[in-house]
Structures are given as structure tokens and as C-alpha cells.
Amino acid sequence: MPMLADPSTKYKGYTPIDLPDRKWPSQKYGKVPVWLSTDLRDGNQALANPMTVEQKTLFFRQLVKCGVKEIEAAYPAASDTDFQFVRGLIENNEVPEDTWIQVLTPAREDLIRRTIDSVAGAKKAIIHMYNATSPTFRDVVFRNSKEKTIELAITHTKIVRQLTEECTAKYGTKFRYEYSPETFTQTEPEFAIEVCEAVKAAWGKAGTGEDRIIFNLPATVEIAPPNHYADQIENFCRKISEREKIIVSLHPHNDRGCGIAAAELGMMAGGDRIEGCLFGNGERTGNCLDFSDLQSTIDTVTQCNDLPIHPRYPWAGDLVFTAFSGSHQDAIKKGFEAQRIRHTEAEATRGPKYWDIPYLPIDPADLGQNYEAVIRVNSQSGKGGIAYLVKQHLHLDMPRKMQISFYQVVQAISDREAREMTVDDITTAFRDTYHFGGSKYAGRLALRNFKISNEPSDDPNDSGDEAADERRRFDGTIKVDGVYRVIRGNGNGPLSALLDALKTHLDLDFSIRDYIEHSVGEGQESKAASYVEIVPAGDRKSSVSWWGVGLDSDIAGSARSTSAIGGRALPELKLSVGFNARSGQEDVASLIVNALGLELPRRLQTSFFELVQRTARDSGGEISYESLTNLFKTSYRFGDVNASPAPFGLGSFKLEHVGEGSRRQFVGEIIFNGEAKAVAGEGNGPLSSALAALHPHIEGELSIREYSEHSIGEGTEVVAASYVELLYEVPGSKKRSAWGIGTDTDITASGIKAVFNAASSLEVVA
Numbered sequence: 204m205p206m207l208a209d210p211s212t213k214y215k216g217y218t219p220i221d222l223p224d225r226k227w228p229s230q231k232y233g234k235v236p237v238w239l240s241t242d243l244r245d246g247n248q249a250l251a252n253p254m255t256v257e258q259k260t261l262f263f264r265q266l267v268k269c270g271v272k273e274i275e276a277a278y279p280a281a282s283d284t285d286f287q288f289v290r291g292l293i294e295n296n297e298v299p300e301d302t303w304i305q306v307l308t309p310a311r312e313d314l315i316r317r318t319i320d321s322v323a324g325a326k327k328a329i330i331h332m333y334n335a336t337s338p339t340f341r342d343v344v345f346r347n348s349k350e351k352t353i354e355l356a357i358t359h360t361k362i363v364r365q366l367t368e369e370c371t372a373k374y375g376t377k378f379r380y381e382y383s384p385e386t387f388t389q390t391e392p393e394f395a396i397e398v399c400e401a402v403k404a405a406w407g408k409a410g411t412g413e414d415r416i417i418f419n420l421p422a423t424v425e426i427a428p429p430n431h432y433a434d435q436i437e438n439f440c441r442k443i444s445e446r447e448k449i450i451v452s453l454h455p456h457n458d459r460g461c462g463i464a465a466a467e468l469g470m471m472a473g474g475d476r477i478e479g480c481l482f483g484n485g486e487r488t489g490n491c492l493d494f495s496d497l498q499s500t501i502d503t504v505t506q507c508n509d510l511p512i513h514p515r516y517p518w519a520g521d522l523v524f525t526a527f528s529g530s531h532q533d534a535i536k537k538g539f540e541a542q543r544i545r546h547t548e549a550e551a552t553r554g555p556k557y558w559d560i561p562y563l564p565i566d567p568a569d570l571g572q573n574y575e576a577v578i579r580v581n582s583q584s585g586k587g588g589i590a591y592l593v594k595q596h597l598h599l600d601m602p603r604k605m606q607i608s609f610y611q612v613v614q615a616i617s618d619r620e621a622r623e624m625t626v627d628d629i630t631t632a633f634r635d636t637y638h639f640g641g642s643k644y645a646g647r648l649a650l651r652n653f654k655i656s657n658e659p660s661d662d663p664n665d666s667g668d669e670a671a672d673e674r675r676r677f678d679g680t681i682k683v684d685g686v687y688r689v690i691r692g693n694g695n696g697p698l699s700a701l702l703d704a705l706k707t708h709l710d711l712d713f714s715i716r717d718y719i720e721h722s723v724g725e726g727q728e729s730k731a732a733s734y735v736e737i738v739p740a741g742d743r744k745s746s747v748s749w750w751g752v753g754l755d756s757d758i759a760g761s762a763r764s765t766s767a768i769g770g771r772a773l774p775e776l777k778l779s780v781g782f783n784a785r786s787g788q789e790d791v792a793s794l795i796v797n798a799l800g801l802e803l804p805r806r807l808q809t810s811f812f813e814l815v816q817r818t819a820r821d822s823g824g825e826i827s828y829e830s831l832t833n834l835f836k837t838s839y840r841f842g843d844v845n846a847s848p849a850p851f852g853l854g855s856f857k858l859e860h861v862g863e864g865s866r867r868q869f870v871g872e873i874i875f876n877g878e879a880k881a882v883a884g885e886g887n888g889p890l891s892s893a894l895a896a897l898h899p900h901i902e903g904e905l906s907i908r909e910y911s912e913h914s915i916g917e918g919t920e921v922v923a924a925s926y927v928e929l930l931y932e933v934p935g936s937k938k939r940s941a942w943g944i945g946t947d948t949d950i951t952a953s954g955i956k957a958v959f960n961a962a963s964s965l966e967v968v969a
């Protein structure tokens with residue numbers, strides 16, 4: 204990618220605060236800051252493999268030894284590891300009397316509860332809550348107005364207050380409160396102050412000394428020189444009310460390499476406390492030279508100096524653009540989506556296509572980097588990042604509730620294995636969980652084929668069409684624990700008809716709670732992706748549910764879910780026909796598909812079932828599996844049977860195209876009662892041309908009433924099975940019909956064989 208000729212067409216400048224009477228440059232730098240180590244939280248969330256409990260404990264002890272009195276130990280709601288680590292510190296008395304343990308939480312009630320639970324019983328704890336306040340985050344991440352942003356902070360501050368008071372009453376823990384208007388430096392300065400005023404009022408008990416409320420003012424992404432940060436801090440300190448009841452905490456980042464300078468100037472401007480990590484660790488890090496191929500510069504320098512570049516070194520380190528943490532990934536994902544829309548609009552109006560992605564101050568591509576490494580997943584990640592990777596690699600845009608559900612799966616693996624989850628890990632976990640992506644991932648239930656039709660009305664006065672529009676019938680073959688089952692059900696739509704079939708034939712009783720679909724790809728190649736959430740039948744509010752995903756060129760075919768049955772035993776196929784019949788035609792069809800691999804079309808199922816019932820009646824009520832299979836073979840001259848030789852057989856033949864369309868000429872041999880005869884005929888397709896070749900040699904007329912086909916087996920072993928129902932009309936006689944079945948490695952030959960077998964069964968007069 205060439206260097207940008209004019210970066211201002213891509214990056215908007217920002218407006219620094221106007222503070223001409225700034226005082227900080229002439230301040231003496233003498234005040235000792237309160238230090239807050241955030242290595243175990245902000246540093247930990249930015250590692251490919253977040254620390255284990257043992258590593259965190261070692262690090263914690265080192266911090267204590269260095270004399271740090273305020274330690275942000277974890278994001279306890281992120282993972283079991285973080286939660287258990289904090290519990291361990293408290294229960295094993297690792298926290299000295301004079302040290303405050305701090306924990307971070309977003310403004311979400313469930314996560315606040317978990318966070319406060321993690322520190323219950325500690326002597327001193329600081330609850331640190333954050334929500335981003337800048338325009339991009341309001342618009343893109345939270346989709347909140349300014350008012351709603353303030354409301355979010357107020358509501359959750361009150362929750363923190365109530366829960367900490369309850370915890371103090373129960374365990375005696377002393378609490379302080381820290382609030383961060385995340386992205387402070389990108390927020391309108393007056394709005395940041397307004398939010399903090401509202402939080403202070405909602406907290407309602409800021410006092411002096413240890414009762415001061417902490418306002419942390421982060422340069423979440425360092426987008427400006429450090430003097431501008433100092434201006435923002437001085438402005439805040441001047442204007443916030445009751446300054447004496449506030450600790451102003453500085454939380455600079457190092458994207459431009461000025462993190463330390465910003466902390467120093469911020470202290471001169473009025474800061475009281477500094478949050479940071481040892482040795483420059485933390486998120487990402489910190490030009491008019493041509494760095495559009497930065498990698499070649501890195502390679503040359505490292506080769507010459509024989510020194511590695513730190514993974515977080517400004518602009519150049521391997522992890523500079525990488526986000527592991529959930530909040531960041533979610534924001535980046537939303538940022539890309541919003542930017543795509545913005546750029547499309549800009550294209551239409553020929554306006555500038557500005558870059559504005561949360562947490563990515565510049566486009567990695569402008570430094571010759573790709574997007575592969577932008578989102579990486581570990582136990583600090585949330586559903587947003589995981590959904591981003593699934594979308595990138597499987598083209599599936601999971602609905603929100605499914606993201607939450609799949610997040611638990613990934614989180615469990617990453618927590619258990621204490622390592623980063625690669626794209627491959629995530630896509631494999633997705634395929635395993637939702638049985639998505641071919642037979643390798645098939646679950647206990649797999650859909651083999653199906654047909655959706657209108658359910659015939661029961662009302663004899665009904666002419667049919669209107670009522671039939673409303674109800675659907677599902678006819679299909681599924682594989683259940685390796686055994687084929689033919690199932691049928693009715694419902695208001697394809698999915699409810701499928702559920703009805705599962706209930707009728709397999710005792711699986713579920714309802715659909717959610718159904719979402721979208722298309723994948725464009726034009727002729729496009730497919731439908733469907734997502735279905737099922738719950739136990741009749742319990743729409745169930746706390747357990749299962750998601751299924753399907754991709755198909757037909758929307759009805761794409762919705763499948765098989766995860767719900769877990770290890771539960773499913774009813775076996777039992778056959779009982781005759782007078783006390785408990786089995787229906789689907790059970791008989793199931794037997795045939797398992798014994799012979801034949802997936803009978805619906806009308807053939809019905810026809811054979813009538814035959815089975817007649818035979819069972821004649822033989823006193825019961826019929827064995829074996830007799831039933833033999834009955835099928837002899838009735839349809841299928842396989843090596845002892846049936847009388849077929850009157851019609853197919854010899855060698857060839858089909859030739861006639862004109863441009865599908866018309867064909869059949870030229871070949873037909874065997875009439877054992878004698879070969881040369882024939883020829885022309886028709887609209889292979890089967891009708893074979894019939895045309897037959898017609899001059901028979902009495903009456905044959906026509907095709909129904910035709911279907913499918914494959915049997917896989918790979919080089921595959922053969923085609925065809926089914927033909929022929930109608931036979933001879934003037935002066937009643938019309939008759941019969942089915943024929945043909946199999947062959949060639950699909951056309953299998954169809955023509957089926958035609959001849961049907962003609963043989965009809966005892967056509969030659």
C-alpha cells in the first residue's frame with residue numbers, strides 16, 4: 204500500500220481545548236503522586252496469554268514489596284481466573300493492612316455484582332467503574348445520547364453504592380469508589396465534567412481524606428501531545444465542584460510514545476494519582492517519514508542491532524494494534540460496521556472517508572499491517588470479538604443472544620486451557636458446538652433431505668388453496684445416531700412442521716424461541732444463514748436453550764439445531780404393522796432407507812405401505828424386518844431378487860442432443876421378453892425420449908407422473924437412485940399406475956432403468 208499522499212483526507216484533526224491562561228507550565232513539580240499499579244488488570248488484559256493465578260500472585264507480592272499501596276488486581280467479572288485470584292488474595296491474607304485492592308467493572312449490574320462479590324471480606328477495596336463518554340463511543344458502541352450516557356453512569360453508581368453498603372454491613376469491608384469517564388481525552392471537556400458531577404451526586408458521600416471519590420481521567424488512546432492532556436486536566440481540576448473531595452487520577456496510554464510525559468505534565472496540571480504498569484506494559488502502546496512498509500524497517504533494524512523490538516513498542520511492536528479485551532473488541536467490531544456505512548454514504552456524496560474506529564487511532568494498513576492480528580481471543584475477551592472472528596472466517600453474523608451463548612463455550616475452553624484461542628480454535632469450537640460444516644461435525648441428529656409442502660386441509664368442503672397456504676408439512680429423512688429415520692410433521696411453517704415431526708417420531712419436544720436469518724454472499728451464489736433458538740416445549744421463558752445454525756441455498760433448509768438432545772436416549776425404530784399397527788408409513792420407509800439406502804418419495808412410501816398392510820393382514824398381522832425388505836425387493840424388482848424376469852429391459856443406448864435446448868434422441872436396444880430390439884425416439888429429456896422409443900412397440904400410452912432421484916454413498920462409491928411413477932392408458936381400459944426404481948453409477952441410466960421397471964410392473968402389452 205503506498206504512503207497516503209494527503210493524510211487529512213483520511214484522518215480528522217482534533218480540536219485541542221482552548222486554555223490560554225493555563226497555569227501548569229509554571230508549576231513546580233514536587234508533589235508525590237499516589238501510585239496505582241494496574242499491571243494485573245490493564246496490563247493483564249493486553250497479554251496474549253493472560254497471567255495464571257500463580258503468576259498474578261507472584262506479581263502482586265512484588266508490587267507489595269515495591270511499596271505500592273493501591274493495586275488494581277483484576278477485572279473479576281472477566282474470567283474465573285481473575286475472580287478466583289482476588290478471592291485467593293483475600294482468603295490467604297495476601298493484602299497488607301495499609302493496601303487497597305482495586306477491581307474494575309463496566310457499568311453493568313450483573314458484572315458489578317460479581318465484582319463486589321470478589322472483594323467481599325477484604326479489609327479495604329476500591330470499586331472502579333467505567334463507561335466511555337466520547338462521541339464515537341456514544342454513537343457507535345453504546346448508541347446512547349449524552350443524557351443516556353449520564354443516566355448509565357448514575358444508575359450504576361447507585362448500584363455500586365447500594366451493593367458496597369450491603370457488603371460492608373455483612374463483611375465489614377471498607378470501600379472507596381473510582382469512576383472513569385473512559386476516553387476522557389476524546390470527550391467534550393465540559394461533558395466529561397458534567398458526567399463526573401452527576402456521578403459525584405449519585406455516589407452522594409464524597410468526603411475528605413480517605414472518603415474522597417476518585418475520578419480517573421484516562422487518555423484511553425493517546426491521540427495528542429502531552430501538553431494537551433495537561434490542559435484537559437487543569438481545565439477539569441478548575442471546574443469540577445468540591446475539588447477537595449476528589450482525587451484526580453491520571454491514566455495515560457502510550458500510543459504516541461508520550462505516556463510518561465503526559466503523566467508528568469498531568470501531575471503539574473493538578474493530578475493527584477497515577478495509574479500505570481511497570482516497564483511500559485499496557486494496551487497497544489504509542490511521521491511524516493514513509494512508514495507505509497514499517498515491517499521492512501523493523502526487519503533491517505533488528506537484524507543490524509541484534510536486539511528485538513518490544514511487542515508494545517510505539518507503532519512497531521507486534522501487539523500495538525491487537526485487542527484481547529472484550530470491551531475493545533466489541534467497540535472495534537462496531538466501529539468497522541459503522542465505518543462501512545459511513546464510507547458508503549461518503550462515496551455517494553463524494554465526501555471524505557474519515558477513519559474513526561474506537562481503539563484504533565490509525566489504520567494498521569497505513570503501516571503495512573493487516574487486520575489478522577487486530578482481534579485475538581483469550582479469557583479477557585467477550586462475545587463481540589469472538590463474533591467478529593466468526594463473521595470474518597465463517598461469514599456468519601451470529602445474533603446477539605447466540606453470541607452470548609457461544610461466548611460461554613469459548614470462555615470455558617480458554618479459562619480451562621489458560622491460553623490464547625486461535626482463529627482455528629474458535630471456528631472449530633463453533634463447528635463442534637453447532638455441528639456446522641459437513642459430516643465431520645455432524646451431531647446425533649442430521650438432516651439428510653426434506654421437502655416442505657402445503658398440508659392438505661382436513662375440511663372436505665374446502666376447495667384447498669387458501670387453507671393449504673397457512674399450514675406446512677415437513678417430510679424428510681434424518682440420521683439419528685447413525686440410523687436413518689423418515690419423519691413427517693405439520694405446522695404453521697417449515698420449522699414448526701419439523702418440530703412436530705421430531706415430536707411425533709422421536710419424542711423430542713421443543714419450541715422455537717428465536718429465529719433470525721441473513722444472506723451470505725451475493726447474486727446466484729448467495730446462501731441463507733439461519734439461526735434458531737429452541738427451548739423445551741411450552742417453556743418460552745426457559746433459562747436453558749440451544750442454538751442451531753444452518754447455511755443453505757434454501758432458507759427453510761438452513762435452519763437446523765441438533766445440540767439440544769445432549770446424551771438423552773432416543774426411541775428406537777420398532778416395527779409393528781397389521782391389525783394392531785403402531786408403526787406408520789414413515790417407520791416402514793425408515794426401514795427401507797436403512798436396509799437398502801433408498802429414500803422413497805412420499806407417494807411411493809404410501810403405495811408400499813398399503814402393500815405392507817395388505818400382506819401383514821394376509822399373514823396374520825405381523826411382518827418381520829426381513830420379510831418386509833424382501834417384499835419391497837420383489838415388488839419393485841430391486842436388487843438380486845427371485846422375481847420373474849422383467850418383460851422390459853434396457854440394453855445399450857445413447858442419448859444425443861437435438862437442437863440447443865434439453866431435447867434428446869434415444870437410440871439403443873430394448874429387451875422385450877428376452878429379445879433385443881433396436882429402437883429410437885425423441886423427447887424433451889432423457890426419460891421422455893426413452894418412452895418415445897418404447898411407444899411404437901406397445902399398445903396404449905405411458906406418461907411420467909412423478910420422478911425423483913438421490914445419491915447413495917459417498918465419493919467414488921456413489922450411485923444414483925431414481926424413482927419413476929408411470930401412468931398407463933389403453934383406450935377402453937382403466938388407467939393404471941406403477942412405480943419403478945433404478946440404480947446406476949450414471950444418473951440418466953438410473954432414471955431410464957426406473958422407467959423400464961415401472962413399465963414391467965404395469966404389464967404393458969408389447
Ligand SMILES: CC(=O)SCCNC(=O)CCNC(=O)[C@H](O)C(C)(C)COP(=O)(O)OP(=O)(O)OC[C@H]1O[C@@H](n2cnc3c(N)ncnc32)[C@H](O)[C@@H]1OP(=O)(O)O
Nearest residue numbers: 248281309310333334344528529530533583584585586587
Ligand atoms: C479501556 C479499557 O481498558 S476498558 C477495560 C477492558 N477490559 C476488558 O474488557 C477485559 C475483560 N472483559 C471481558 O471479559 C468481557 O468483555 C466482559 C466479561 C466484561 C463482557 O463480555 P460480554 O458480555 O461478552 O460483552 P463484550 O465483551 O462483547 O462487551 C460489549 C458490551 O459491553 C458494553 N460495554 C462496553 N463497555 C461498557 C461499560 N463500561 N459499561 C457498560 N457496558 C459496556 C458494550 O456496549 C457492549 O454492549 P452490547 O453487547 O449491548 O452492544
Ligand SMILES: CC(C)C(=O)C(=O)O
Nearest residue numbers: 333383385386421423
Ligand atoms: C477503564 C479505563 C480506565 C481504561 O483502562 C482506559 O480508559 O484506558
